[in-house]
Amino acid sequence: MAGTTRPRRGHDLLPHTADVGLGVDAADLPGLFEEAASALTDLLADVAPHVEASTWKAITLEAHDLPGLAYAWLNELIALGDIHHGAVVTAMVERLDGPAQDDADGSWHLVGRAGIRAYGDPGVRALRQAKSATYHGLLVERRGDGWTMRAYLDV
Amino acid sequence: MTKRIRTLERDHDRAVGRPAVRHPVPGDPPRLERIDEVRWRIPRDQRPDMRVDGLVFADDDLMSNLRGDPALVQVANVATLPGIVGASLAMPDVHWGYGFPIGGVAAVRRDGGVISPGGIGFDINCGVRLIRSDLTHVDLAKHLDRLADALFAAVPSGVGASIGHRLSRAELDGVLRNGARWAVGAGRGWPEDLDRTEEGGNLEGADPDEVSVRAHQRGADQLGTLGSGNHFLELDEVDRIYDPVAAAALGLFEAQVVIFIHCGSRGLGHQVCTDHVAVMDRAMGRYGIEVPDRQLACAPLDSPEGRAYLAAMAAAANFAWANRQSIGDAVRGAFERVLGRGARGLGLDLVYDVSHNIAKFETHRVDGRDVEVCVHRKGATRAFPAGHPDLPAVYREVGQPVFVPGDMGRCSFVAVGAEGSMTESFGSTCHGAGRNMSRHAALRELRGVDVAADLAARGVIVRAERHDLLAEEASIAYKDVTAVVDVAERAGQLRRVARLRPLVVVKG
Numbered sequence: 001m002a003g004t005t006r007p008r009r010g011h012d013l014l015p016h017t018a019d020v021g022l023g024v025d026a027a028d029l030p031g032l033f034e035e036a037a038s039a040l041t042d043l044l045a046d047v048a049p050h051v052e053a054s055t056w057k058a059i060t061l062e063a064h065d066l067p068g069l070a071y072a073w074l075n076e077l078i079a080l081g082d083i084h085h086g087a088v089v090t091a092m093v094e095r096l097d098g099p100a101q102d103d104a105d106g107s108w109h110l111v112g113r114a115g116i117r118a119y120g121d122p123g124v125r126a127l128r129q130a131k132s133a134t135y136h137g138l139l140v141e142r143r144g145d146g147w148t149m150r151a152y153l154d155v
Numbered sequence: 156m157t158k159r160i161r162t163l164e165r166d167h168d169r170a171v172g173r174p175a176v177r178h179p180v181p182g183d184p185p186r187l188e189r190i191d192e193v194r195w196r197i198p199r200d201q202r203p204d205m206r207v208d209g210l211v212f213a214d215d216d217l218m219s220n221l222r223g224d225p226a227l228v229q230v231a232n233v234a235t236l237p238g239i240v241g242a243s244l245a246m247p248d249v250h251w252g253y254g255f256p257i258g259g260v261a262a263v264r265r266d267g268g269v270i271s272p273g274g275i276g277f278d279i280n281c282g283v284r285l286i287r288s289d290l291t292h293v294d295l296a297k298h299l300d301r302l303a304d305a306l307f308a309a310v311p312s313g314v315g316a317s318i319g320h321r322l323s324r325a326e327l328d329g330v331l332r333n334g335a336r337w338a339v340g341a342g343r344g345w346p347e348d349l350d351r352t353e354e355g356g357n358l359e360g361a362d363p364d365e366v367s368v369r370a371h372q373r374g375a376d377q378l379g380t381l382g383s384g385n386h387f388l389e390l391d392e393v394d395r396i397y398d399p400v401a402a403a404a405l406g407l408f409e410a411q412v413v414i415f416i417h418c419g420s421r422g423l424g425h426q427v428c429t430d431h432v433a434v435m436d437r438a439m440g441r442y443g444i445e446v447p448d449r450q451l452a453c454a455p456l457d458s459p460e461g462r463a464y465l466a467a468m469a470a471a472a473n474f475a476w477a478n479r480q481s482i483g484d485a486v487r488g489a490f491e492r493v494l495g496r497g498a499r500g501l502g503l504d505l506v507y508d509v510s511h512n513i514a515k516f517e518t519h520r521v522d523g524r525d526v527e528v529c530v531h532r533k534g535a536t537r538a539f540p541a542g543h544p545d546l547p548a549v550y551r552e553v554g555q556p557v558f559v560p561g562d563m564g565r566c567s568f569v570a571v572g573a574e575g576s577m578t579e580s581f582g583s584t585c586h587g588a589g590r591n592m593s594r595h596a597a598l599r600e601l602r603g604v605d606v607a608a609d610l611a612a613r614g615v616i617v618r619a620e621r622h623d624l625l626a627e628e629a630s631i632a633y634k635d636v637t638a639v640v641d642v643a644e645r646a647g648q649l650r651r652v653a654r655l656r657p658l659v660v661v662k663g
Contacts, residue, residue: 136448
């Protein structure tokens with residue numbers, strides 16, 4: 001990619017009076033969703049470097065548009081963390097595709113995996129509980145040469 | 156531990172060096188017309204999609220904090236919901252939420268109206284329970300530290316709080332169908348508690364089959380847990396009585412110690428809302444419904460999607476009531492262990508349990524006629540006045556108990572519903588102080604401040620899973636609850652009964 005300007009991959013938190021938002025950037029859609037998972041983990045937990053997952057869960061999602069897929073992705077990760085009392089320390093998007101150009105009623109699909117490590121294990125401390133990601137202000141859109149996501153969570 | 160977040164609070168777009176992302180709440184700040192000292196109208200004529208006016212209850216000070224706040228746009232957005240009647244209402248503690256504002260109330264016609272899960276919120280039947288005692292602050296002064304420890308140990312709190320085992324599917328379905336009745340049947344509390352719980356702690360129409368497997372998974376080990384965020388368990392002292400007659404009816408007296416419990420339906424309820432918002436988001440097109448914010452996703456009340464949500468919401472509401480009932484039972488047990496006396500002998504009677512995130516079918520006066528409407532309360536408390544037929548006999552003479560928690564460092568209020576709530580706000584009033592600062596702004600403002608030590612210096616004992624995050628819930632993050640209650644009282648929604656001062660705060 002030498003010579004190509006790419007938005008850096010990263011995330012930060014957006015202010016909200018009662019809740020909190022995530023702002024995420026990446027060069028491509030799978031990277032954007034993985035970065036959003038990283039943002040979520042940073043919001044919810046203190047995870048030391050090199051902590052590895054002890055439980056892996058397969059994820060298969062479908063939604064009728066990209067924001068819907070982001071809503072489903074973030075909420076899947078929140079639910080897995082809640083059920084397993086842990087932090088999602090690794091999230092991988094193995095496949096993310098949308099409908100064909102001539103298929104107006106088609107869906108977006110995501111296949112991936114989430115690796116979880118229980119709170120209380122060495123290097124993993126809980127910070128906050130997220131109740132859910134919301135549709136409020138949710139956007140996933142192309143920005144220049146990359147992609148951006150904004151999502152607000154009820155915490 | 157490392158913290159990988161680059162910044163805690165900054166303008167996202169400036170941070171990444173790109174054009175501004177559009178405002179997360181679509182629409183210009185609405186035009187406000189002052190009606191009187193505590194009422195402001197958002198006229199419907201300024202947006203073609205508004206079906207009714209917005210009505211905001213605020214005085215000058217509260218309004219000065221609201222101007223420019225996305226909450227006012229959200230009030231206008233809610234006014235676009237199909238079937239809405241009266242006005243889109245903002246209680247005095249209103250602040251920016253998601254879809255609905257927190258502190259928002261909307262009533263929709265049963266015939267032709269919609270149900271919007273976001274108008275109830277993710278924490279379905281989040282609410283407040285107040286338990287009285289025969290004890291005074293003086294009686295308990297030397298026991299408060301041990302009581303704080305005992306309560307912290309007895310009620311699992313914080314992120315991932317669990318009871319340590321999972322209820323079976325049959326047990327959980329019993330909770331979802333029967334609510335607080337299930338808990339009392341399981342030996343968690345006293346039968347008379349049910350008479351002092353909104354809806355008897357059991358909302359009709361619950362169907363566990365409309366609650367997803369994922370929601371069952373999240374809730375199976377969380378019954379009897381407090382959770383985190385703004386949820387709390389408090390011991391308070393009654394430091395002022397405003398209405399001696401009502402106070403006597405509620406069993407309250409000056410210098411008395413009472414127990415506040417604030418929590419909801421935990422992960423089960425969160426998942427119910429998550430699931431059904433997605434369903435309605437997809438269904439709206441089929442019903443020709445357009446909303447200005449996708450979090451307002453809704454479906455007709457009599458549609459399959461609407462009925463499914465109502466059945467699931469009732470189940471989650473029942474989980475919440477069983478949860479608070481279970482916590483209340485654990486609180487009584489903690490008092491018994493520390494004081495060596497039975498809970499009945501200590502007078503640990505339930506005063507009332509109210510919901511502030513729920514939708515209910517109620518009869519209200521609309522355009523001169525009594526009409527059955529579905530009232531969405533998102534961060535708003537039912538506040539029926541004296542004489543209302545839905546009140547338990549014990550409170551029919553004084554009105555429904557209303558609890559308005561403030562913040563950890565100041566005070567809270569006990570009130571009763573008043574007539575004005577029925578004429579203007581569909582039997583509703585405020586539910587708390589309302590936030591006025593983001594969590595991260597509060598952390599930034601109080602960086603380096605030991606909030607627990609600060610509270611201790613003011614006589615408030617704190618037990619919390621994460622002391623470093625207490626700043627997110629510090630007084631500075633909240634409006635002054637006294638000002639909020641003052642507006643609610645001047646608007647005729649409630650009547651103050653007593654003021655409470657915190658002694659012990661248990662936070663998740």
